[in-house]
Amino acid sequence: MSAQPGAVGILAGGGPLPARVAEAAAAEGRPVFILGFDGFAEPEVINPWPHQLVRLGAAGQMLSLLRAHGCTDLVLIGPIRRPSLRSLYPDAEGARILARLGRALFAGDDGLLAALVRILGEEGFCVRGAHEFLSHAVVPPGVLGTVAPDEQAMADIHRGIEVVHALGRMDIGQGCVVQNGLVLAVEAMEGTDRMLARAGECRQSGEGGVLVKLLKPGQDKRADMPTIGPATVRNAHLAGLRGIAFEAGHTLLTDRDACVAKADQAGLFLIAVTPEPLTR
Numbered sequence: 001m002s003a004q005p006g007a008v009g010i011l012a013g014g015g016p017l018p019a020r021v022a023e024a025a026a027a028e029g030r031p032v033f034i035l036g037f038d039g040f041a042e043p044e045v046i047n048p049w050p051h052q053l054v055r056l057g058a059a060g061q062m063l064s065l066l067r068a069h070g071c072t073d074l075v076l077i078g079p080i081r082r083p084s085l086r087s088l089y090p091d092a093e094g095a096r097i098l099a100r101l102g103r104a105l106f107a108g109d110d111g112l113l114a115a116l117v118r119i120l121g122e123e124g125f126c127v128r129g130a131h132e133f134l135s136h137a138v139v140p141p142g143v144l145g146t147v148a149p150d151e152q153a154m155a156d157i158h159r160g161i162e163v164v165h166a167l168g169r170m171d172i173g174q175g176c177v178v179q180n181g182l183v184l185a186v187e188a189m190e191g192t193d194r195m196l197a198r199a200g201e202c203r204q205s206g207e208g209g210v211l212v213k214l215l216k217p218g219q220d221k222r223a224d225m226p227t228i229g230p231a232t233v234r235n236a237h238l239a240g241l242r243g244i245a246f247e248a249g250h251t252l253l254t255d256r257d258a259c260v261a262k263a264d265q266a267g268l269f270l271i272a273v274t275p276e277p278l279t280r
Contacts, residue, residue, distance in 0.1 A: 007031035008133075009071030009125070011062075012041040012051075013078030016254050017130060017137075017227065019045045021075050024133040033069035035062055040080045056080070060093025063123060074120055076223045077130045079191065117222050129222040134252060139272045141248040145260040147269040149243055152180065153210055157245045159183070160212030161275045168216030174226045177241065179209030193235050200239030208242040214275055215250040229254035233262040233270075243269030 008025040012018035012034050018041065022032045034041075034051035041053065050069065054061050066074070090097075097119060117127045131138050143149075149157065156178040163176045163183055173187030177199035185199040192213065199209065213226045228246055236244055244263070251272070253259055263270045 005030060006070045006072030007033050009066045009069065009074045010034045011074060011076045012036045012046055013076075013080035014040050014042055015078045015227070015229070016042075016045055017077045017134070017252065019049070020137070020254070021077055021130050021133045022049045025075075028133075030073075031070065033066070033071055035065060037080055041078065057090040057094045059097045060091045063093060066125070072126060074125045074127050075130050075133065076117070076127070079224075079227075127222050129225065130252060131221060131225060131250075137252045137254070137256065138249050139251075139253065139256070141272050141274050144256070144270040144272065145264045147243065147264065147267055149210070149245070149269045149271055152207060153242055153269065156181065156210045157212060157271070157273060160210060160245065161214065161273070164212055164214045165217055165275070168214065168219065171216065174216060175211060175213040177209050177211050177239070179204055180206060182209075184209055192232060196232075196235040196239045196241075199241070203240045208240045211236050211241055211244045213244070213246040213251060215247050221250060226251040227254060228252070228259060230258040230262050233259050233266065233268060237262075237266040237268055241268065243271065245271050245273050248272035248274050 008021075008030045010018050010021050010032065018034055018036070022034060025032050032049055034046045034049050036046045036051055036053045038053045038055050052065050054065070120127050159181055160176050160178040163178065163186065164174065167173050167176065167186055175187040175192050175195060177184045177195065182204060184202040184204075185195045187195045192211075196211065203209070211232075213228060215221065215226055226246060228244065228251060233244065249272075259270060
């Protein structure tokens with residue numbers, strides 16, 4: 001007989017998705033424990049579940065809690081701003097793990113996250129992607145809702161894919177905004193919503209631009225998958241955009257129905273794309 005799987009440990013940043021993963025894991029009959037990163041995890045999201053708030057630098061406490069709650073599988077989900085080394089105040093185990101991270105600490109976000117996934121695996125945990133629990137949150141290629149991109153919007157999507165892939169190869173960001181071939185903004189560590197605000201300030205006359213969100217080339221899907229929610233749609237509308245293109249099968253929609261409803265109401269398109277055929 002195979003061993004009974006243990007609890008699912010959810011390492012939670014902000015947003016609603018940690019609770020969605022918890023719901024999906026519980027529906028599979030798995031015990032759930034949420035480790036919320038202090039200052040990032042939202043109390044109203046994680047409070048209904050067994051949980052503990054911890055500092056990012058308290059790696060020893062994190063590992064002890066995960067083991068004490070019988071966690072065998074881990075999911076990293078929800079945005080976390082990259083901390084400064086000074087703000088971490090690592091405990092003894094945290095200092096040991098920081099030393100193991102080595103150069104990844106100074107690499108881009110993907111390098112750091114990939115190293116964390118590797119180290120958690122070395123510590124005996126199975127690190128899984130949120131999409132493994134949230135299969136309903138990823139969608140196949142095609143248009144969602146009633147609005148479709150026209151020829152100019154598709155040209156901007158092509159351009160955006162080229163730009164995001166170039167950014168991704170340098171591990172900078174997952175998104176950009178393009179209007180009539182002009183790149184209005186690219187995403188760095190400030191996140192999508194603040195990038196959209198900048199794009200709105202840079203908007204040119206004529207038809208609005210498009211937001212393109214993609215997985216970075218070579219990115220490990222077990223950490224920091226592109227995410228779109230109703231707030232993304234609202235902010236895209238406020239920025240004067242015409243629509244949003246995101247990677248089919250590799251983007252999490254926090255609330256698909258609400259995203260589609262808001263996009264239809266605002267007259268924006270939502271389209272899931274497969275980047276490789278478009279770039280060719």
